[in-house]
Amino acid sequence: MADPLALLTADAVRLQCTATDRFDAVRQAGELLVAMKAVEPDYVEAMIQRERLLSSFVGEGFAIPHGTDDARALVRRAALAFLQFPDGIDWEGQEVRACVAIAAAENEHVAVMSRLARVLMARDQAEELRTTTDPERVLELLMPQPDDVPQPQKETL
Amino acid sequence: MSTVNGKDVRRVVVACEAGMGSSVLLMTQLSRQLAPHGVTVDHSPVNRLDDDTADVVLCHTGLASRARQAAPNTPVLPFNMFMGDPAFARLEAAIKDGGPIDG
Numbered sequence: 001m002a003d004p005l006a007l008l009t010a011d012a013v014r015l016q017c018t019a020t021d022r023f024d025a026v027r028q029a030g031e032l033l034v035a036m037k038a039v040e041p042d043y044v045e046a047m048i049q050r051e052r053l054l055s056s057f058v059g060e061g062f063a064i065p066h067g068t069d070d071a072r073a074l075v076r077r078a079a080l081a082f083l084q085f086p087d088g089i090d091w092e093g094q095e096v097r098a099c100v101a102i103a104a105a106e107n108e109h110v111a112v113m114s115r116l117a118r119v120l121m122a123r124d125q126a127e128e129l130r131t132t133t134d135p136e137r138v139l140e141l142l143m144p145q146p147d148d149v150p151q152p153q154k155e156t157l
Numbered sequence: 158m159s160t161v162n163g164k165d166v167r168r169v170v171v172a173c174e175a176g177m178g179s180s181v182l183l184m185t186q187l188s189r190q191l192a193p194h195g196v197t198v199d200h201s202p203v204n205r206l207d208d209d210t211a212d213v214v215l216c217h218t219g220l221a222s223r224a225r226q227a228a229p230n231t232p233v234l235p236f237n238m239f240m241g242d243p244a245f246a247r248l249e250a251a252i253k254d255g256g257p258i259d260g
Contacts, residue, residue: 058240
């Protein structure tokens with residue numbers, strides 16, 4: 001299993017960002033993934049294309065921009081980037097204060113996404129992610145926990 | 158439109174455009190809800206769906222017609238919100254108590 005620490009690292013966390021609109025935010029997130037050498041430069045355009053097709057807003061002030069299915073070939077290594085926008089961005093009528101950008105070719109990132117899903121359901125943790133000024137706290141909150149991905153209980157025969 | 162009884166559902170697939178972001182997020186939420194009923198939840202890009210993929214497909218309203226095209230004999234349940242959409246509670250109730258799932 002991929003090391004979850006390797007997917008989201010301190011250099012991929014940007015707090016106190018500002019963006020002119022949601023496409024600007026997606027571009028910033030994409031350029032961070034490019035700078036981290038996680039994706040080829042064309043992946044940024046695929047992220048914007050994906051965002052035009054369907055909003056990546058998921059609730060609780062979060063969006064999860066990522067590329068299209070075709071853009072998987074542009075992923076060099078699985079990685080996540082976290083960008084906080086304390087002023088909020090209008091995201092097709094919803095307000096977004098944090099983006100978790102995804103570069104993944106397969107299922108390397110499922111554990112971190114599971115953790116994110118649980119954080120979003122625990123509202124105080126979601127609020128902390130939106131507002132913290134400590135990058136280490138972002139890493140801690142998104143660190144996968146053993147029981148994040150439940151296994152179905154098989155019926156005994 | 159296709160129908161399946163909730164009692165016969167063993168595998169639910171969440172479809173999204175890339176199968177990379179929102180479907181993964183929703184998959185992990187739903188597996189927590191449905192695992193106790195013996196149901197596995199997986200995710201897939203909408204273009205890779207077919208009728209063998211799942212007993213029920215969930216996808217965002219904006220992708221529902223593509224999903225129905227890809228899996229014409231599988232019920233497709235559209236949703237609008239990634240968290241707390243009423244479609245998820247209806248699905249869970251149908252799986253738990255039995256009852257038709259149309260989509």
